[in-house]
Amino acid sequence: MKLTANEEYGIRCLVRLGYALGQGLTIPEISTAEGVSPAYAAKILRVLRKGGFVKAARGKEGGYTLARPAEAIVIGDVIDALGGRLFESDFCDSHSGQAAICTRSVDCSVRSLWRAVQVAVDQVLSKATLRDLLQNEEEMNSWVRTIPGANGLRLIQ
Secondary structure, X not given: OOOOHHHHHHHHHHHHHXXXXXXXXXXXXXXXXXXXXXXXXXXXXXXXXXXXXXXXXXOOOOEEEEOOOHHHOEHHHHHHHHOOOOOOOOHHHHOOOOOOOOOXXXXXXXXXXXXXXXXXXXXXXOOOEHHHHOOOHHHHHHHHHOOOOOOXXXXXX
16 A cells, blocks of 8 residues: 555645745745646645645735645545545445455455554544644654554654
């Protein structure tokens, strides 16, 4: 399981806007800072705008800014808007192999595993806000250690 490029760059664009402290950033400024094409940055910002995370203003003082305070932007909601969850309830419908329905649709230990993984991911992402991501790495590592079950995680230093 991987984060998609949309999710990674979407979060990075929000962090960039969070650091801008309300000053509008243009698509060229964001694309240059994040190392993506202007067209790709525009696509991501359009999704973030539709999701209510950013707003755009035209004119000399224009650009993109956060639509709400960083502490009110929940990372789980952003991931949902940009790409979705790792495991959706209809997952088994689209992964049945060559059969019309999955051969294990009634009694599936794999589905139980993916559900548990999704619950764990949801628990972390529902607690994380953009404000948390505006911390430095050491502070964020300390935040991660406060999550139940994360005490044994070996974090990249």
